[in-house]
Amino acid sequence: MSPTIVSAPGKVLIAGGYLVLDPVYSGLVISTSSRFYTVIESLGNSPFKVQVQSPQFLDAIWNYEVNVDVPRGAEVEQAVHDTSEPRSGNKFVHLALQRTLALILEMEDRKAVRGLLCSGLKITILGGNDFYSQRAQLAERNLPPTIASLSLVPEFAPSNVTIGNVHKTGLGSSAALITSLVCALLVHFDVIPKSSVTSSETVNDGKALVHNLAQYIHCLAQGKVGSGFDVSVAVFGSQIYTRFDPVVLQSLMEDSSLTMPLLPIVSPSNTSWTHKVQDFGLPPLTRMMLADVDAGSDTPSFVGKVLKWVKGSPDEAAENWTALSKLNQLLGRTLQRLTTLHSNDPQVYEAVISRCASLTHAEWHSQDSGSQDGAEVIKNLVQVHTITQDIRTKMRQMGEMSGTPIEPKEQTALLDACVSKAGVLGGGVPGAGGYDAVYVLVLAPPEAGAQTPADRVEQVWQGWKELDVSPLAAEESREKGVRLEQLSDVKGLKRVLES
Ligand SMILES: Nc1ncnc2c1ncn2[C@@H]1O[C@H](COP(=O)(O)OP(=O)(O)O)[C@@H](O)[C@H]1O
Numbered sequence: 001m002s003p004t005i006v007s008a009p010g011k012v013l014i015a016g017g018y019l020v021l022d023p024v025y026s027g028l029v030i031s032t033s034s035r036f037y038t039v040i041e042s043l044g045n046s047p048f049k050v051q052v053q054s055p056q057f058l059d060a061i062w063n064y065e066v067n068v069d070v071p072r073g074a075e076v077e078q079a080v081h082d083t084s085e086p087r088s089g090n091k092f093v094h095l096a097l098q099r100t101l102a103l104i105l106e107m108e109d110r111k112a113v114r115g116l117l118c119s120g121l122k123i124t125i126l127g128g129n130d131f132y133s134q135r136a137q138l139a140e141r142n143l144p145p146t147i148a149s150l151s152l153v154p155e156f157a158p159s160n161v162t163i164g165n166v167h168k169t170g171l172g173s174s175a176a177l178i179t180s181l182v183c184a185l186l187v188h189f190d191v192i193p194k195s196s197v198t199s200s201e202t203v204n205d206g207k208a209l210v211h212n213l214a215q216y217i218h219c220l221a222q223g224k225v226g227s228g229f230d231v232s233v234a235v236f237g238s239q240i241y242t243r244f245d246p247v248v249l250q251s252l253m254e255d256s257s258l259t260m261p262l263l264p265i266v267s268p269s270n271t272s273w274t275h276k277v278q279d280f281g282l283p284p285l286t287r288m289m290l291a292d293v294d295a296g297s298d299t300p301s302f303v304g305k306v307l308k309w310v311k312g313s314p315d316e317a318a319e320n321w322t323a324l325s326k327l328n329q330l331l332g333r334t335l336q337r338l339t340t341l342h343s344n345d346p347q348v349y350e351a352v353i354s355r356c357a358s359l360t361h362a363e364w365h366s367q368d369s370g371s372q373d374g375a376e377v378i379k380n381l382v383q384v385h386t387i388t389q390d391i392r393t394k395m396r397q398m399g400e401m402s403g404t405p406i407e408p409k410e411q412t413a414l415l416d417a418c419v420s421k422a423g424v425l426g427g428g429v430p431g432a433g434g435y436d437a438v439y440v441l442v443l444a445p446p447e448a449g450a451q452t453p454a455d456r457v458e459q460v461w462q463g464w465k466e467l468d469v470s471p472l473a474a475e476e477s478r479e480k481g482v483r484l485e486q487l488s489d490v491k492g493l494k495r496v497l498e499s
């Protein structure tokens with residue numbers, strides 16, 4: 001039997017950090033080409049045993065024994081019993097197996113489930129290199145920190161550390177991991193049809209079930225109900241996300257031994273799930289670039305500080321958030337408008353992008369657009385630049401007012417240098433901000449001259465002395481979230497599975 005392989009993308013919240021915690025506002029979130037992969041195979045002659053491994057890490061094999069007769073109640077721990085030795089468990093993996101199996105047993109015939117478990121399961125989890133800092137791998141090979149160098153590091157490179165000690169880059173490893181694992185299990189046990197994953201629809205019942213269950217498990221593993229944009233993008237791809245009311249998960253979050261059935265709550269037909277997923281994507285011939293900047297900042301402490309400020313200075317906060325929300329929405333609309341302008345007349349659009357790619361934003365205005373449609377493209381490019389700069393100003397203000405370094409001055413200098421280059425649309429600090437990352441949007445014409453806008457940005461990063469800037473290879477994944485994979489299509493996967 002061929003293995004079941006499901007991947008889920010990482011995320012970059014380009015607009016809407018903090019605001020997305022409130023259902024009144026929304027966030028603009030981009031899915032990344034870097035993905036997490038879950039591979040399910042037969043373990044072979046090991047009835048009711050599940051072995052999970054993450055070969056990129058040291059001490060990353062976890063063993064479980066499954067008892068399909070006790071999926072819930074006081075004995076929920078026995079349903080998927082962690083038998084790993086030494087007992088250095090993985091809470092995220094354990095909960096994902098346990099709760100997904102409980103749902104499978106609610107929805108499927110017990111005999112059929114037994115049948116699939118009778119020779120045991122071997123589950124391999126792999127994260128694209130971008131989820132973890134590649135500085136050590138580059139240094140080991142004497143390579144400079146460039147995107148070209150990253151392509152010389154083998155796929156799913158071993159990190160030589162334990163998961164707890166790895167330096168993450170902020171693409172949302174746990175959300176992508178849980179989403180790919182939950183979806184792979186639901187497909188493997190036939191709870192959702194493969195067609196719901198392969199379908200080009202952004203949302204359907206199969207994906208909605210994956211979303212609701214993954215959202216629940218991720219909250220349980222993190223011990224809190226966050227905004228959930230990371231799980232949503234892992235399931236549905238780039239989107240404008242409005243959060244769900246946490247009340248939908250309240251009873252399950254309080255039911256640690258799982259005495260209640262899961263399906264009534266995680267079912268796609270449960271109308272208490274109030275999140276909104278609006279299809280979104282970056283415009284054609286543009287590209288998102290990412291860099292890992294320094295040691296990751298502690299987002300929970302940022303969130304705590306910002307929310308304290310919102311509570312303590314409600315008027316000041318409301319003014320800042322209202323302005324930010326308008327800008328975030330306008331950014332979404334302007335990017336979408338560019339996509340429409342491309343479909344209206346791809347040739348005119350391409351010609352404008354090609355010209356503007358070698359000019360700075362300040363020079364775009366003075367371009368001879370050639371036509372009214374061309375002028376409209378230029379107007380919207382200029383607007384993206386202005387709006388992203390305004391968003392940065394408002395994010396800095398939020399940082400100053402709440403005493404949180406959302407866009408610290410070192411990041412301001414770096415971003416200013418990037419956005420002043422020819423062909424650069426804009427940039428900012430993704431998510432909660434801090435020192436850990438930057439994103440930059442550049443024009444990416446099909447035929448650029450000697451130097452592309454992306455080359456210019458890389459040059460800035462490479463020459464930057466004040467901060468240690470290391471690019472990620474990820475771009476936007478234009479595909480819709482979770483994906484069913486064939487072994488031969490995923491570069492490097494066969495090699496890792498066979499080693
Ligand atoms: N490759 C992996 N294999 C198994 N578990 C992983 C892997 N990467 C991350 N995890 C799980 O996710 C947890 C990290 O979650 P978290 O600290 O919330 O990170 P993030 O901000 O990247 O989502 C790890 O402790 C581990 O349980």
Ligand SMILES: C[C@@](O)(CCOP(=O)(O)OP(=O)(O)O)CC(=O)O
Binds near residue numbers: 018021172300
């Ligand atoms: C503040 C936030 O709105 C965004 C945090 O986004 P990041 O992209 O910084 O996420 P992590 O790396 O997972 O912490 C909190 C939230 O929405 O949950």
